[in-house]
């Protein structure tokens with residue numbers, strides 16, 4: 001992807017929020033449903049439990065409202081809503097329309113579907129709208145994969161779950177947070193991970209694993225190169241939360257120690273579009289990101305897609321939110 005032109009209007013994240021359904025499904029619960037064990041799931045994936053239930057609109061409204069409250073932005077002043085989801089509540093209209101209404105927004109709203117890479121796709125799209133004049137954009141990543149998971153298939157039932165994460169992006173004077181980005185897709189690999197309309201997820205786990213590591217590393221490397229930074233400069237990597245062994249393997253190849261990765265999958269499972277904003281919010285809430293830190297977001301998913309971005313947290317030193 002070409003470098004970001006100089007002097008475009010930049011943006012920073014000024015609020016974030018998350019939502020997880022109340023119902024928790026532990027590995028021990030899964031032992032009662034399919035032929036598996038807590039030990040196997042923990043060792044092979046890093047997942048201990050996941051949240052299931054709720055709708056894409058309902059979870060998005062919860063996380064979006066929390067992000068708006070934290071930023072202090074008047075919902076009526078939001079210029080656009082971008083909702084990343086691969087599990088909309090209806091085929092038509094987009095789930096973002098109902099979310100826009102329930103949050104009291106008065107702006108355009110649309111869904112983005114790039115599977116588990118979708119939140120980064122949506123965030124890049126939102127920065128593009130800010131470069132073109134928008135001042136405030138709400139970006140939400142939500143998935144309700146429990147609805148398209150075959151709970152009798154141990155191959156997939158151990159992985160997928162529901163959740164939502166949101167951020168408010170505001171235009172700034174001076175340099176914004178986005179230093180570089182990369183979006184990739186390879187439609188020839190769609191056969192390894194898909195769900196037909198009205199059906200459940202089909203997955204070739206081994207092939208997805210193999211490709212996931214490669215495309216995450218490729219995308220992250222492109223973003224680091226575009227930003228002119230190295231792995232040593234990255235304070236925190238916020239990866240897609242699919243399998244801790246994928247994260248470990250990608251970090252090893254990138255030369256980033258696991259201590260510098262944010263992981264929440266042990267308690268959330270794979271929440272697709274929600275996984276990166278959930279892991280980002282967790283890191284922020286635990287004080288793991290400070291102003292000026294370089295944060296690498298990197299995801300991969302069905303498509304197969306990959307996406308990454310380098311953020312300088314808080315933007316440049318003279319970044320002040322535009323009124």
Ligand code: COA
Nearest residue numbers: 035036037040044116154155158205206208209242243301
């Ligand atoms: N519980 C217990 N045993 C299981 C099992 C389960 N849920 N699933 C498979 N096994 C068994 C297999 O039958 C096999 O047994 P065998 O050695 O006697 O033949 C053994 O465990 C190893 O199976 P394998 O399929 O090689 O496991 P794996 O290490 O590849 O792990 C995944 C399977 C699905 C966890 C892993 O491939 C993965 O995470 N892939 C990526 C999936 C992904 O990220 N999808 C979302 C992308 S956004």
